[in-house]
Amino acid sequence: MFTDKQSFVDAFKERFIALNGKSIEDGTEQEVYQTLATMVREQAMPKWIHTRDRQEEKHSKQVIYFSLEFLLGRFLYNNLLSLDVLELVRDGLQDLGYDFTDITELEPEPGLGNGGLGRLAACFLDSLAALSLPGHGNGIRYRYGLFKQKIVDGYQVELPDNWLRDGNMWETRRQDKAVEINFGGWIEMKQIGDRLRVVHHPDEVVLAVPYDMPIIGYQNDVVNTLRLWNAESPLDDEAYLEKTKGTYKDLLKHKQSIATISEFLYPDDTTYEGKVLRLKQQYFFVSAGIQSMLASYLKRNKSLKQLGDHYAIHINDTHPVVAIPELMRILMDEHGYGWDEAWRITKSVMSFTNHTLLAEALEKWPVEMYQRLLPRVYQIIEEINRRFCRDVLVNYPHLESHMGEIAIVSNEQINMANLAVVGSHSTNGVAQIHTDILKQREMRYLYEMFPLRFNNKTNGITHRRWLLKSNPRLSDAITEAIGPSWVEHPNDLEKLMDVSKDRSFQERVMDVKQQNKLDLAAYIQEETGEKVDPHSIFDVQVKRLHAYKRQLLNALHIHALYLKIQADPTFTMVPRTFIFGAKAAPGYYYAKEIIRYINALATLINKDKRASQFIKVIFLENYRVSMAERIFPGSDLSEQISTASYEASGTGNMKFMMNGALTIGTLDGANIEIRDAVGDDHIFIFGLSPQEVMNYKKFGGYHAAEMYHAHQEIKDVVDGLVNGTFDKVGEYQFQSIFDSLLVYNDDFLVLKDFVSYMRAQRRVDEVFSDQARWAESSIVNTAKSGIFSSDRTITEYANAVWNIKPTSVK
Template sequence: MLTKDVFVTEYEKMLYSIFGDDFEESTIQEKYTALCALVKIFSGKRWHATRRKQEESGEKAVYYFSMEFLTGKFLRKNLEYLDVYDIAEEYFEERGVCMADLLDAEHEPGLGNGGLGRLAVAFLDSLSSLAMPGHGYGIRYEKGLFQQVIDNGAQREKPDSWLVEGNIWERKMYQEKLEVRFGGRILYIPKGGNKYTFKHVDYQTVYAVPYDIPVLGFRNDNVNTLRLWGAESKDDLNLVEFGKGNVCGAFEQINRVKSISQVLYPDDTTYDGKRLRLQQEYFLVSSGIQDILRNHLRLERPLAKLPEYVAIHINDTHPAMAVPELMRILMDEYNFEWEDAWRITVKTCAFTNHTLLAEAMETWDVGLYRELLPRIWQITEEINHRFVHALKSKYNVQDPAKLEKLSIIKNNAVHMVNIAIVGTHSINGVAKLHSDLLKDKELNHFYQIYPERFNNKTNGIIHRHWLLSANRGLTSLVRDLIGDDFMTNPRELHKLRAYEDDPAVLEEIAKIKHRNKVTMATYIHYTTGITVNPYSIFDMQAKRIHEYKRQLLNILHVMHLYKTLKANPNMDITPRTFVFAGKAAPGYYIAKEIIKLINTVAKTVNNDLTIKEKIKVVFLKNYNVSVATNMIPAADVSQQISTTTKEASGTSNMKYMMNGAITLATLDGANIEIRDEVGEENIVLFGLKADEIHELYRTGSYDSAALYNSDQVIRETVNSLISGEFHVSQEEFRAIYDTLVKYGDKFFVLKDFNDYKRAQATINDLYQDEKQWAAMSLRNTAASGVFSSDYTIQRYAKEIWNIKSLTDGKGW
């Protein structure tokens, strides 16, 4: 165990070594850098030892491919996982430096957007904490997703230059760079017996340069690796063009290549945007799979036994080209016959589906796919040809409509979810309802062919971050009540139920929540200038802005509540602070209009003295892990109000629940499992159920315009969008109005509005009984342990990947 004396000595040596300054003369940024460097020394030996141990054990490892890794900041986590955070904090406070200032010096990596990226990080965290061999492959986006700026209420995007001061946690491994090929053409070379070899010529080469980041396990010796790829040009500056004065032309090739690893999710509403996004996805899978096979061969393991040593996991459809890319390398570079390469590929690869939205199930135009990836196109075409043949001959599928539905290539497009299903041995959903819908409806045509491949793995969260680190007050109380076992076995949280009728415990829970709300109120004022009441209900909805997540339903209810208060300012309601956060995709017009609507309503409501500050509305810009870490411990109400059947799982619902928030929810995604764990009396439910949604889809009987015309409250609320009463043009939110009234309200916002209004009234009534509310809060925390990502990973490890822990888990 590291002592304080050793920490102090080594830290002050580090300051002199890097900067030639002592503690007093060094800046906050220098103190931060020296502390990170010291943490790297403490963890580096473990990182090296982990690699050696995993290689020498000969045990199987999983490689997790994801376009997103929403890591959050590293310093605090690594200090806590090394069990030296308290030592460091004490030392700096003794020297007059606030630990928060050091933590604020770190730029948050812009490597993810929402739940998909945070889940990927949770899985890496759990793999390391369980001492399982598991590593991540992603892209090192130099400008991240984007920095969200709110300008006159509207979202504007700026580059997220998170690497402006470098990233001290990464290690550039230029000597391990790989080549990724784009474009060109394929030569057929006969080798006898109607067989050919294939040669790729006239292609453009892009270097994939790896940057490694250590992923520490919680207070054990295990350190796995997140390997991110940066794109670099094989060709240097074009001096001929530079000499002619064509400066832009001289850098053209370099800049074109660098664009591959510049921005997460480029706007794909244009051809160039689509092309870049396809390049990114292939760049990720090609570099990652080449790296896996290179390492496999370095350890002198036969490629024919790849599935015994390697599991490749495809996180959503973005890395689905892992299937044809693995086939390409096995056949073209190592001379495997098709059948053997296919057997290896299917046994090695597994796939997680994350969405039921048709528009999110990726497809690529055949022309673009073929032009950019000519050999991958050929292999994809052959996979499809053989699959369709098997459907007819082996599975007796003769119906042309069904064959087309199953086909990988149709309507001049390559369907990535289809290739991910056909080319893997496991397809899982991420919540029970989601997995059932995949099997019974959305992917039933595939389930009939491969029933043994489909399974469920409900998502999980890192309880070490969202409880132990984010909510230290609640964690301290829990430790006093039930001991420390829950820190490594979060199911132990259920023991809190013994205190659900203890007045002293319930009072302390309420006090902890209030302190968190005071902190959050300070943060809100600092970032927005808005003053909020910490005694009000903190009602929060923080997630990617999308119509199916129904931030619109939330703000329409706020508009209704405001109109009601305007008519009756003396109405007796518990004050409410509505907090929104989230980014809209740059090309998603309606989502960006919803952000503007929220901010427009906020401006009016927050400045109207006649309603006596009974409601406030806040939009927190640039939502990321750090913002979430501030929000979640302070929430009284967690809004999980997606249109039923549209949310695959959700993980923010689990984070809020773990921190004692009461979930206001539809029976969608993992909300169902939260209800089952906590009990229906400790969650507030509303809205259409899955069978009702599907019946409305089947019959086409939902008429939003008729509902609008027949319901006075709905009509008056919706009319507020175009009445000018929020001090904007009557046409400002016409597009939102039209989606609800003119174009059918496809996410059932109006259909669920009255039941949502009832549920919000229930929240108001429940909150007025302080003891009952605190007991509900305790029960939510007590029931949350089952949603730890550790348990999710244990199920993946046993049922899909066939990997195991390499330690007894006792740590050091």
């Protein structure tokens, strides 16, 4: 254990020689990173073991968070911070002739997530450990993750993200904990003793091998676990050839088939084979996680009847809902429990978070696919559905006409969201408006039946990564103003309200922002070659590219500004730098066209001598956690402009707010709670209300063509999509976007909100021109962001859903 700079330097030199067989003077930066990561991991290892032992000694109830995504970001900096050795390591490396930042930049980012769903899971793991709560993650160890995004001639191109090329310094392979996962085959009822037992004869057996990663709590000695599963063959090569009498070519095909299960996050599901692979992924990590949990439990307990008193499984969105019938299968087929007892145990263990209101994201699976791939699991789902439908008819006969909506199996499809509600003891939304809409619309009949199961848990973010780590200048300014208590108690950020009008503190905060903007401007130039004005408004929209998130509305506004500049030589405005970062799903053509449109605008505007004096457009390729950590501290304006009632919560809005950016947004998701916290004077709200949007969707009455003909500004910018505006920078036409707005009637009400959005953007100019007023709003946003810490969210889950308690390990 190194306790000061000199002991670290001495230990580092010794460890470097042992690992690399040469002196540090002859070493590379990559070898320095690997040596440092090895030492940090070794520092954490005794705490990891001790945490596990103490949780078992105290019989602590544990939660396992089942998620298809964990968007973790880099570990090294956070682990040093959590172990309370960051500064001595930074200074020690400097004495050794190495720049700490350069070394941390060498760490590959785990390709284990896509957007908000995965980042939320990562924040939750951080908060569980920081609060000394026994909580762990369960997911897949993707070899390539989602994809690495490149922009080529304006188009998104997907490349493999080979993040494991040089290994993962933070993982430990647990071969002894491997379990088998069965796919396909047939089911046999066998008389064993005095009872019938179910025997599954699978077509394919896959070995799930766990790789454990330590999740280190903030300076409290707690180390929880993220367990990620890798798909491998259960037989070595010779055994496989011996058993199957196959050829070497058959062996390679077999190994590749298994490897694909843990190869990519969200494989293309536009084909039948792609859908099958997604289902295999979901069952793979869910079955492995449950088997692992039960093995751990049965070491200390004989009966599974009290499983719910010792473990909670949390289902993060609909991807892991197969956990419900899988636990039923194991309880009945492998441990001999009857249906009623197995169902009681299962419901006591399971809880579910819904993350979306989009119908396409509320997963439904073809019955035929489940029958073929998971025959026993499907039998159990069918029986759950039969019993549930019977109970509906007996206890809620007035709902018979709505059975198609509330049944688990209907129209040859399995409705996973319905299964999640019926098979768990808790269902929550992730912002108050989202939870209310679930109760009133998507799940209204299930809510009528199970009102006590529904609750709200507004999302949160870990302030340790998104403020303390990513914005050290602002963190220092806050600590000087109100003291350090906010680091452990983020609600103490509220104390900043006392200095929000203080001129000297305002100047300090604006100076911090300017320094951060200079850093971001330098990063933009390094990444894109574009010089941007650090005194302009940094107007930022970074998030997954989806039509409902309305990057298109932002782009149309930029296009309209360009047309004004071209048409009026006297036009002036506060200079703006519009910054985008977003990945579109590989098969999502429309989203890719919006990326192409944004890049066409960038090419057109940034090359225009007059327009570029007022506006610059930047698209940063391959948006990821480490990039986000650079962007949020330097942002002035946060674009949260989804169609009202479509965004479940959002967490990017919270990260911007915490870093002192002001929000321009609709009354959607957590924007509403942000508005309630900061007040109308410190946020820019525009557009239709959620109820107005829902009314249009339910009753009709919106005609995009009317907006097009009624507003010349709208007509000009929409025409600009197809009238040759972009000819000077290439043959850019955007017919599909034009058609989406006028031919297909603008599904996400972009044109309906356009005029209101433009007015809100003019208000932004007015407020930004009054720097004292902007500074006050920035401070108020940071002051009120403490309630959006994931520590608060996790405390609510721990107390109200999981019933877990902190376990001190010191």
